[in-house]
Amino acid sequence: MSDSPRDPHWPRFWADVPEEDRAPIRDILAELLGRGTLLGQDGAGRDLFVLARDHYRDHLADYLSPLGLELVVDDDYSLLQARPRLESCQLLGQFTKDETLLILVLWRAWDDVRNSQATATVIITVDELWTRFRSTFDKIEPPEKTHLDLLLARLKRHRLIRTNKPEGSTQLGEMLIEILPSLPRAIPFDNIEEWLARAGMYQQAAQPLALEPEATEQA
Secondary structure: OOOOOOOOOOOHHHOOOOHHHHHHHHHHHHHHHHOOEEEOOOHHHHHHHHHHHHHOHHHHHHHHHHHOEEEEEEOOOOEEEEEEOOOOOOOOOOOOHHHHHHHHHHHHHHHHHHHHOOOOOEEEEHHHHHHHHHHHOOOOOOOOHHHHHHHHHHHHHOOOEEEEOOOOOOOHHHOEEEEOOOHHHHOOOOOHHHHHHHHHHHHHHHOOOOOOOOOOOOO
């Protein structure tokens, strides 16, 4: 079936899109709906980012809008992100508790580095992540190594982080985690107080309930 404006697999309001741009736009939408983020720093991703930013920003925003998704175009980091509008998005995938805790720790690491260093790239090791987890949630056991590896793989799949093992590295703790700018938007906070409130909810929930003192019989 051809990609004519009457093709039911193509939005009718995109009749003005040239034939040669339709396949790339399908690729862009597949990335945004499948992974949430398109990284456009280099290679084919760069070409797709530039095409979307310079020619089809409004088209993509209109396509995502009925789904309750907001299109974010970040020129500083060359990325596109389909960010759920919490009040209206019915496709919003919920993070598990373990994933949420990990994202909260990574968010704080991102915020700390960005506020203390003039750098566009935030990188920590898995060992540093584990230490931060323990200091942030001292009432919650950090994930086991095998589970942590799975959690990081999921965040990587959704383009929230990149990972890299230094040459000669044999330990998971030595692996480098680059926190991508898409991660702070996954659970957005306007200020550190909002972050502290959210983290405090999980910390409080992990604390054992205080026992009521037993009543004593009166003589």
